[in-house]
Amino acid sequence: MAGLLLKSSDCGNCSCTTLSKVRIGGAHEWKKLILTQHWPPTVCKEADSCRNSLDYWTIHGLWPDKGEECNRSWHFNVDEIKDLVPDMKIYWPDVIHPSSNRTQFWKHEWEKHGTCAAQLDALNSERKYFGKSLALYKQVDLNSMLLKFGIKPSVNYYLIADFKDALTRVYGVVPKIQCLPPQQDEQVQTIGQIELCFTKEDLHLRNCTEPGEQLSPKQEAWLAEGAAAQGMAVCEDGPVFYPPPAKTQR
Known part of the structure; x- marks a missing residue:
């Protein structure tokens, strides 16, 4: 069954959610979410200007197992997640390009994966998608778990x-x-x-x-x-x- 997404758009000088709906068809139907964490020292082995001094696993992304760029008109707006930014700078940094505009990595993840995850009511906005990603990251607490096992x-x-x-x-x-x-x-x-x-x-x-x-x-x-x-x-x-x-x- 196809899903329906609300489409975010600009309203004057602010961002809002309109009642325009975008249909997610069978080509983008997905069955599971993948919380992907990467280890910065490994990611940085062959990259210049990389944050390889980070000593904890960081978020790479929260990905549906199928589909990408499900709604190319639903653009990333960092103002939607401004209350999450302090945590995202810590747990979801752009490891490879730390000196560039830090929001570019989040923009990529939202537009490629978040717009597909938004098929789910619990993830149908930037705020929900990034907020839930952070919550799942903290819930599994991979860093502490590995240390617990030595x-x-x-x-x-x-x-x-x-x-x-x-x-x-x-x-x-x-x-x-x-x-x-x-x-x-x-x-x-x-x-x-x-x-x-x-x-x-x-x-x-x-x-x-x-x-x-x-x-x-x-x-x-x-x-x-x-x-x-x-x-x-x-x-x-x-x-x-x-x-x-x-x-x-x-």
């Missing part, structure tokens, strides 16, 4: 199984973990991104993949795009490097 950045290697076991024990679901493959003169992969998935109906944690669940090649390619843009892929079983921030890195 998993912290180190010059020594972990096993991917260490991460999988900790995540599954705490959250009770199957996550997706993505790594940067070994670069020149490196022996092991580097952990870079962790995805936790939520149901569309009630935003409860669920497995990112289910037994027998099949994605079309187009869906698989789309879901891999965010990681691939940073050179990442699903981690292989075996050793993994969890790099310390730049100030303490080897």
Whole structure:
């Protein structure tokens, strides 16, 4: 069934929500939300002017598992989320382009993913989308969870199984973990991104993949795009490097 979205537009000198509705058809129907967090020291391995001194996992995005740019007329307006900006600067920073206009990253995430997530009443405005993303980030508290299991950045290697076991024990679901493959003169992969998935109906944690669940090649390619843009892929079983921030890195 197609969904209906209210369309945001300008009214004089202010932004408002009009009664103009935008239909979200079958091509954009999605089944789950993916909360994607990335590790800044890994993201910054091959990027200049990057915030690789951050020592905590930050939000990459909250993505429906299908569709992008569902409403190209629904433009980002930072004034809609001005009360969230202090938290977003901390938990959802533009790691790769810290010196540029910090709102560009949020604009990209809203227009590419948020306009599709807005099919859900709980996410049908900028304020709801970014607010819920922050709430889910704080709810899962990935940083504290890893520390609880003694998993912290180190010059020594972990096993991917260490991460999988900790995540599954705490959250009770199957996550997706993505790594940067070994670069020149490196022996092991580097952990870079962790995805936790939520149901569309009630935003409860669920497995990112289910037994027998099949994605079309187009869906698989789309879901891999965010990681691939940073050179990442699903981690292989075996050793993994969890790099310390730049100030303490080897």
